[in-house]
Amino acid sequence: MPELPDLQVFSKNLNSIFAGKKLLKIKILNTKKIKDKPEDLSKNLEGNILTSVSRTGKELRFLFANGALLGMHLMLHGNLYLFEKDNENKFTVAELYFENKGLALTDWQGLANITLHPEEKKGIDALSNQLNYDYLKRALQCKAKVKNVITNQDVIRGIGNAYADEILWEARISPFSICSAISENKIHALEKAIKTVLKNAEKQILKKHPDIITGEIRDFLKIHTKEKDVSPDGAVIKADKKGGRITYYTDEQELFL
DNA sequence: ACGCGTGTTACTGT
């Protein structure tokens, strides 16, 4: 369920809890989406000290002192739970037993997963300094719709359906705009909106739920919510649904064709 | 009760 700002907070909190601790055991309970063999995971990770937990795109990364890197993706429904001795959570995909506490990854669909040594993806993280005007300008040299491009993880990593709507409203760009038609001013606005929307969301989440490591907080979203009928400036919020995914937008957003 | 909802991949269609 979570998007980048949630994951950013989770990674900080997981880092506080587990960095410097030794992983005693890793157990895989659902192998459906896990390509690594359980014995390979054990061999590479068990007995090693966790150096840090970080986030890149929508992926969490557990770096160990021996250089091993474990990627974790929560997908739509992944949840993380701490446990003391025994994990009793339903739909557990994997369990990590650290010396101080256990961490369980659950997902009723079984789609959340972990990957040993995840490959470097080609997209740039949404909060990276490399995501500047020049990069966006180049990325937008195409005929696709802007929302499809900014949620394409091969272009920008970390922006999902909900925050894409928030960002495009903040930049006052219609999600249906054709990328190559977007003005330079609006590309600058888009760059700024990506940073401000995501960073502000992280701040809001930290303020209300400083210790959170799972779930999603989005009660501060301005546009992508069915709770609201109008934008902060009073424009009617419209919804466009396709394939079970909803795009929320208003006529305040300039449409480039 | 039943519609919703976040991500990714694989596939079809234009």
Add this chain to the structure above:
DNA sequence: GACAGTAACACGCG
């Protein structure tokens, strides 16, 4: 090839 759209994954929640 470029781009859009949809199903599948199979539950809890209100």
